[in-house]
Amino acid sequence: MKFNTQLIHGGNSEDQTTGAVSTPIYRSSTFHQHQLGGQPKWEYSRTGNPTRASLEKLIAELEHGVAGFAFSSGSAAIHAVFSLYSQGDHFVVGSDVYGGTFRLINKVLKRFGFEFTVVDMQDLNAVENAIQDNTVAVYFETPTNPLLQIADIEAIAKIAKRHGVRTIVDNTFATPYNQQPLTLGADIVVHSATKYLGGHSDVVAGLAVTTDQQIAEQLAFLQNSIGSTLGPDDSWLLQRGIKTLGARMRVHQENATAVVKFLQHDPRIGKIYYPGLTDFPGHSIAAKQMKNFGAMISFELKAGLDAKKFVESLQLIDLAESLGGIESLIEVPAVMTHGSIPREIRLKNGIKDELIRLSVGIEDPEDIIADLKQALAQLD
Numbered sequence: 001m002k003f004n005t006q007l008i009h010g011g012n013s014e015d016q017t018t019g020a021v022s023t024p025i026y027r028s029s030t031f032h033q034h035q036l037g038g039q040p041k042w043e044y045s046r047t048g049n050p051t052r053a054s055l056e057k058l059i060a061e062l063e064h065g066v067a068g069f070a071f072s073s074g075s076a077a078i079h080a081v082f083s084l085y086s087q088g089d090h091f092v093v094g095s096d097v098y099g100g101t102f103r104l105i106n107k108v109l110k111r112f113g114f115e116f117t118v119v120d121m122q123d124l125n126a127v128e129n130a131i132q133d134n135t136v137a138v139y140f141e142t143p144t145n146p147l148l149q150i151a152d153i154e155a156i157a158k159i160a161k162r163h164g165v166r167t168i169v170d171n172t173f174a175t176p177y178n179q180q181p182l183t184l185g186a187d188i189v190v191h192s193a194t195k196y197l198g199g200h201s202d203v204v205a206g207l208a209v210t211t212d213q214q215i216a217e218q219l220a221f222l223q224n225s226i227g228s229t230l231g232p233d234d235s236w237l238l239q240r241g242i243k244t245l246g247a248r249m250r251v252h253q254e255n256a257t258a259v260v261k262f263l264q265h266d267p268r269i270g271k272i273y274y275p276g277l278t279d280f281p282g283h284s285i286a287a288k289q290m291k292n293f294g295a296m297i298s299f300e301l302k303a304g305l306d307a308k309k310f311v312e313s314l315q316l317i318d319l320a321e322s323l324g325g326i327e328s329l330i331e332v333p334a335v336m337t338h339g340s341i342p343r344e345i346r347l348k349n350g351i352k353d354e355l356i357r358l359s360v361g362i363e364d365p366e367d368i369i370a371d372l373k374q375a376l377a378q379l380d
Ligand SMILES: Cc1ncc(COP(=O)(O)O)c(C=O)c1O
Pocket: 073, 074, 075, 076, 098, 100, 101, 141, 145, 170, 172, 173, 191, 192, 193, 194, 204, 205, 206
C-alpha cells in the first residue's frame, strides 16, 4: 500500500465488531472479562484501548516500526522514551531542540541522574566525540525547532550503532510524509502529534514508534506504568487528522515555497531559515532524506526593525504557540516556545531575540502573503 492510501486505510481501518469504516470511540475505562485470570485482549483503558490501538497500529505502519504508542502529549512521549533509561546513563542531545524538551532535560531528567552532552548535530565529528562509555542514546530533531537545522539521520545512526548506542529522532517537523527515520537506521521516533499529524490545532498528543521488539515491550510497560496515555476521544481525533496528512502537506509545502519566495524579495527581511533554499546549510542532506522540505520557515527582520510590531500587526496569521495546523501561525521563539531556555544558551545556540517562526497554513497563499506584506509595510 502506498503512503497516502495507508494514511486512510491503515490502522484498524474497519471496526471488527460492527464494520464501521471510521474507528469507533471506545469510551470505556474497563472491559468485561469472561473468565477470572484469563488473558483478555482488553482489560483497562490505560493498558490498552481499541481506539488508541488503531491509532498506534497506524503510526507504527507509517513510520515502519514494529509498534507505536500514543501519549497525552509529545512531551509525555519524550518522557516515556527517556524513562527507558536509568540514573548514570549519558545522552548526546542536539543543541537546537524545542524549548520544552530542553526544560525536560535540564529541569527534570538531570534531577534523576541522567547525564547530557549538547552537540551541534550538523557536525558528525562532534557527535562521535561526545559519545562516552556510559552513553546510551543520541537524541535530536531534524529539521530542528526553531532553526530548521538538518541532521544526517543515516550518518548519525551509523555512528551510534558503531558505539552500541541508540538513535532517537523527534520527527515532528518533517512528519512521516516527508521523512521516516526508522528506515534510515534510527531506533525510536517520537512526535508531538499536536502538530502536523493532528493538523487542526484541536488536539494535544504524542506518539512514539520503535523498530525494536524489546524496546517495544519496555515502552508498553512504561506507557502503562507511567500512565500518560492518550484518551479514546483524542485518539480518534488524531487518527482522523492523520487521514488527510498527505493532502495537507502538499498544500502546506506549496504555500511555504510561495511565502519563501516573497520573503526573499522583501527588503525588510534578513536571514531566512528554510531547508528548501539551495544555499541553506542542510539543504543537500534534507534533499537526500526528506521527500520535501516542510512548511516551517524562520526568519529575521533587517537590523533595527521591530519584530514585536510586525507580529502584532498581522491580521490573518495568528500570533500563537504551536505549528502544523491548517491555519498559519507565527511566533517569536525567544519569548514564546523557547522562553524556557536561558537567554545566554539560546543566543549561543543561534536563537536570536528577534527570530520569527512561521508555520505556513493551507489558506490561499495570496492571503498569507498579503497579510505579511501589510504587516511589513507598518515597519516603514
Ligand atoms: C519538536 C517538538 N517536539 C516535542 C514537542 C512537545 O510536544 P507537545 O506540545 O505535544 O507536548 C514540541 C512542541 O510542543 C515540539 O515542537
